[in-house]
Amino acid sequence: MADNNVKKMLGKVFNDIADAIETGQFGRKVRVGITTLGSEHGVDNIVKGAELAQEKDKSMEVVLIGPKVDTNLEIVEANNEEEAHKKMEKLLDDGDIQSAVTMHYNFPIGVSTVGRVVTPGKGKEMFIATTTGTSSPHRVEAMIKNGIYGIITAKAMGIKNPSVGILNVDGARKVESALKELNENGYEINFTESIRADGGSVMRGNDLLVGTPDVMITDTLTGNLLMKIFSSFTTGGSYEAMGYGYGPGIGEGYERTIIILSRASGVPVVANAIQYAADLAKGNIVQTAKEEFNKAKKAKLDEILKNLKNKDKGTSEDTEEITPPSKEVVTGSISGIDIIELENAVRTLWKNGIYAESGMGCTGPVVMVSEDKLNKALEVLTKAGYTTKESDPC
Known part of the structure; x- marks a missing residue:
């Protein structure tokens, strides 16, 4: 019996060494959990996406959270979505997984997600900040925070100085003014220029199609709509086939790395979202967020937001x-x-x-x-x- 245990231990060690040589990753693999219940396309759709992600990237381990299914992937059993979310949160908080992917998950106010799409004009990837959740009940304040959330995500994904644009929606000019003030105060923001002849950091629809900025700032409802269009415009809308999902929930003091999928997300998007989650964990997005929030606060972010709301209050009462x-x-x-x-x-x-x-x-x-x-x-x-x-x- 002892000999068998030793053989098993040696076998695992040799397998780990072989995996490390193959992937170039030495040490513990990043573990990504994904809940399998809730998809409009069924549990099998999520499992296939998870298996595809695991097959593509041996430097991570995918853990299914849901009912028992026929797969080689590790399973943490859960019988409904509520139970799956609780087990997902415990696995994250205990460090058993470093990030997670799920559907229909409620974030606290102040937290919203940064989506990642492939734009059709030039096939360029772009982060949409933000796509679900609520950064603030105040529209302009929310969009200002969305910009910081987008920068955090892009930096965690390895883009050292992401370019930033603001979609031309209600509040865009106020957001631009506030972010430029933040930039002047020392929080460096790499504003990009529209591809249109008149330029400027306020982006047009054309800029969406070609992916002019690395980070496109918008309100969450518009961002959610854009995610659905970008991910399913080739399929008629019922099956999201492109992109990386609605992204990680970001917010000051929020330390769980949870990536959101739509219930309409198909196998390719499921696989991409898992890879997105793994890359964010490798890029230590939690630490990146802490650093960026500290820098923004030193540049008087709180004061800018307070003045913005005071001004709006004064304007609304000015009769x-x-x-x-x-x-x-x-x-x-x-x-x-x-x-x-x-x-x-x-x-x-x-x-x-x-x-x-x-x-x-x-x-x-x-x-x-x-x-x-x-x-x-x-x-x-x-x-x-x-x-x-x-x-x-x-």
Whole structure:
């Protein structure tokens, strides 16, 4: 009996050495758990994806969490989704697995996920920040945090200085202004330029298709929609066949590496999500997050967010009646103002004795003023925080 045990131990040692030589990974393998219940395509769909991921990458071990099935993979048995999530969390907290992949999982407020897609224009990978969860109940604050979450994820994946763009959705200009302030305070952000002739770090739909930035910042609902389109536009929508899933939940103080899949995710996406989870664990995303949050806080992130919300509160309560100055011909335009602040920007100019009207230019909302008052108006709006001294020509 003792001889048999020794033989088994020696056999395992030699197998581990052989695996290390084959993969170049010496030491303990990264272990990734995946819950198998909840897919619209059945348990077998998840198991096949897990087996494919394991076959492709011998430097990790895939652990199934769910009902017993016929497979060579390790199984931690669970009879329903609730039980599977509890066992998944325990395996993570005990260090038995380093990351996990699951479906229909609720994160606390402040945590949201960074998806990873392959863009159709040039086949470039892009991180979408974010795709599920809620970074903050305040839309603009959430998008600012989403940007940091995207940078964290990209850095954990080995991109040292990821390029960042902000999708042209409501709140984009305020997000841009806040992130540029953060950058000026010492938190380095590598803003990219749109491929469109007018450039700028606010991204158009064209930039989505070619993957202009490494990290595309957007609100979570839009990000979720983009993930579904990118992953299933070739299949009609019911089967997500492309990409790496909805990504890891990121948030200050959150230390579990949990990657989200859609219930519509097919075998290729399941396999890719597991690989994504393994790579994030290897890149030590938890430590990366701590470092990035510390740097952002040193650059006055909390103060920027507080001022943003105080300003919004003041704006919403400002019911003062303002009589506009005498009407003038307005042919000068100021862009770069978020649509949700457009009317407030006009009122601010009226307060300062400058007649203005709101309008919509080819790249978004604009404030229209007299040509001879353009510079003065821009100065007033910049001081009030509605725009930077940049303009987007048509």
